[in-house]
Amino acid sequence: MKKTIYIILLVFLATNVFAQARKKKNMPPKTETKTKADTSLPSRTVIVTSAFQPSLKTTSKINFIAVSPLPDTVKPVLQYNVPAQNLIFSYQSPALKPLAQNIDTAIHWENTGFLKAGYGNFTSPLLQAGVSLGDGVKSVVNLRGYYTSSKSATREFQKFSKTGLEAIGIFNTPTNKNEWSGRVFYDNNTQYQYGFQPDTLKFSKDDLRQSFTTVGGVVALRNKTENAAGVSYNPNVSLNLFRDNHNANESNFIIKAPISKQFGKIFAFNVGLTADITSYKSDTSSIDNNLYYLTPAVVFRTPNVKLTAGIIPSWDNNIFAMLPNFTAEAKVNEEKFILQAGWIGYFNKTNYQYLASVNPWLRQPTFLLNTRIKELYAGFKGSAGSHVTYDAKVSYLQFNNQPLFVNDTVTGRSFEVVNEPQMKAIRIHGELGYTVQEKFSFLAGATFNQYSGLKENIKAWGLLPIEINASLRWQVMRDFTVKSDLFFWDGPQYRFKDMSSGKLDPALDINAGVEFKVMPKLNAWVQVNNLLNNQYERWKQYPVLGFNVMAGVTWSFGDIKAAMAK
Template identity: 45%
Template sequence: MYQPKIDQSKEMESMKSVRFISYSTCLVALLCGFQKVNAQDSTRRKTIDITSTFKPVLRDAVKLNFSAALPKTDTIRPVLSYNIPVQEVKLAFQPGSLNPVALQADSLLAWKNSQYLKVGVGNNHLPYLQGAVSLGNSNTGMLSAYGELFSAKGKLPFQKHNLADFQLRGSYKIAEDHELSAKAAFRGEDFFLYGYQPESLVFSKTDLRQRFQTVEGVIGLRNTDPSAFGLIYSPSLKIVSFRHQNADSSAREENLVFNLPLQKTFGKSFGFNLGFTADMTRLKPEGKSVIKNNLYYLSPALTLKTPNLFIQAGILPSWDNKVFNMLPNIMAEITTNDQQFTFQAGWIGYYNKGSFQRFSTVNPWLAQPAQLLNHRVAEIYGGFKGTLASHFTYSAKAAFSKQHNVNLFVNDQQDGKTFQTVYSPSMDVLQLHGEIGYLKGENFNFKTGITYSNFTKIEGQAAAWGLFPLELNASLRVKVIDDLYLKADFFGWDGPAYRSKTGEDRKGDKAVDLNAGLEFKVLPKFDLWLQMNNIFNNKYERWNQYQNFGFNVLGGVIYRFNQK
């Protein structure tokens, strides 16, 4: 069929013309409508007429349901192989073991307990009182008081000894890293010079009584932590007033000791110590001139401390009554990794202060000294110490010392009841000492030791008067059962040399002594105690012409305030 050909461009133009006419017509109609609306009455209330409502609604989505199928159970057990390489750790050092060492107890001192009162009687002691009280805590401050009072009487005429001892100690933290400590003490003792010969001599009680009174005060300051510059310091000041009185004379002595130790650390191993000590003594006998004895010394030293090595290298320049002496201060310790063996060696020097108060603690029957000299010692020593099987301890030491101004005591050549203080300008001493011990917690503690001393080149004196050439000692502490404790102490010596009334050099007798005691609880606050001294009842003399008490027993009760 034939179709005429149409010009497409003309057709497109005709369609645009038709659309333009249609748009024009609509625009005219809208303008006419707008004018008509504006021409309406404006007072008529405006309303809106809704002719239809359109709510679009979405078609519900089609949800697909999945039904998963469980996997099939695998019944094949897997075989897993592991290949872990061996790890070998090699330590550069071996840690050491800690073995506590018990404090050696003195057989002459009773067991001390805080907040208690101890009362006893015996064949030689009537009465016996002892007590202690402690207050405070370690965080802010502590205060403790101790007292002991007794009167002892032996079988010999005028064999008596009276004691009154009171001490008050305290410490207080004045800052976070500083602590202030103080001590006040009084000690009064009466000794009677019963060792006169011949025994037919007649004396009254007043003629033989010798009284010592000591008043002591100490104050100190220390830093509990090193300062910002690594300094550790603990200065202290001690003042002692000592008084001696007997029927013939009296004397008063004042001692002042100032000590300032300083320590500076460099890292973890190195340090530097510097100390200064001033020890001044003034003795005023009745009716005689004043005796002064002043001692000053410094103690600078370098230290090296590692887990296995300790070395101190220093000197001790001193001024003994304005006389200069240089003393050594060198020590070394080498320890194994397990701390079970330690080798010790050193070359050291030190002083024993010459004062009437110190002499009276060594020999209470001495007369007033006519001179006060300081005992100077320069010593070279070597030895070792250690532990075995965690319970055994041992130590051994050999020392050779050159000693000057050694104070010795000899009987007076009238009746021998008093001792005169004499000095040896120079003396050589070879000393050997050994100890072994066994410690098992608080249940068992045993320790014994021996000391041998050989005195040679004694200048100015015929012998080392009153010094022991051989000493033995042993102590035992056993917890038998709960609340039952047993203790025992043994000591003995070879007789020291003494000077007879005619001036001859003689040797004293050998002596052995055994003490034993026990303590057990009977009530929550009450304990019973018993102490027996000189069980062998040996009649020996520590100082010539002064026989001991012999066998004596003492017992009583202990009341503990802090027990429930």
């Protein structure tokens, strides 16, 4: 840079000198008259110096400042299918039926048993025993037996006894695709017709004794999973032999063959055949009561809707009747609320065994007519939170051949069965439950019936218009449990022996009990029945026992085979 500046200055000075010399050459000579002073400027040298430091160009840098993205206004669609975390129980215990259970092979199966004994203030012994057998994988067998009796201290013939034995077995096939189940049982109920009036009449024990004995069994086969064709089946055959102590006997032979065929994940076709054959004989009557019907139906099922459409062609003692079978369920609010509606038809088989279970003081029947029912209903069910369950339904029912019970016209101690060919009813039913695991449960149910349209009877003799049940189980501590039950019903209509009618008083029965551990395998229990000492009547002229208290122990033991080996 310095050299460049020097060269520029030298060129500039040389050009200036050259220009002045050329000017002087072209000027005419001057005549100097006198000497003047030299006014030309002297030449000067200018030196420019500069400090230079080389540097690099500033490079571009990445900008790390975070910029928030634009919000997404599209809502994501999330599908959840969370199963209910609580159990729904019926307020009234249904009939026990053997069901298959997939046994976890990681858990060691142990055969256990129990022995329960107690005694009450109405000369009431109680004895129950049960034991389980099998390996828990290929077979499970449960054996149970019971005996109890009670006797009033004020009424001579107010006493009863119950005895029963039962064996239930479940057996897997070698391929583990099918399962056999069976049940055999013996049951005996004995009571006396103590409700005669006037009570000054004299009867022998044999005249008043009512003893009913049932021996029976059932065998069933079902596939545990759908086969390759999507078919599920569960045929079963049962036989009951029933008799009383007055030379009446009855056989009930039942065949059921339900089959279900699945078409994809939405459609299914169900069909079933039922043959219910009854033969009844007594000293004065011989009755054959046979019922056959088919149940074809198409089922449409999605995660939120279930529809069933079918018909039930039936032959009731060779009388043909077509019954409806249409139901619908719709889930609302993530399966916690379900709407339900339907128009259905079904039969209540009327035999001697059924009539004796409803009213054990009846006379031997002289006819057996099956009850045909058509029901139109609507309601809802569901759960609130993880502990509360509910169910409510309103129904309109039509009855054909409904059995009713009236006192005899001599002493009133026995009941005659009368038939009502046509009857209608409005029924409101509701259930409510609150459960917390196995520590606390409260279940309650109520049913209201309004009967009307009777053709041959002025009242629905013996049928309850209002019925309310409740049950409480509370595990206060690990080894202390409280139990309680409540039963309430409004009194039914009755016909007395002079043909007059009346209505029984409402009834309220409250039971309570506790059970606690005394030793590792020994529990003690106390049960109090009819706390209010209310001697109400379910059937006219038959008051129940009053305040009753029972106490006893329950002993639990382990594998009976291992105990016997020791």
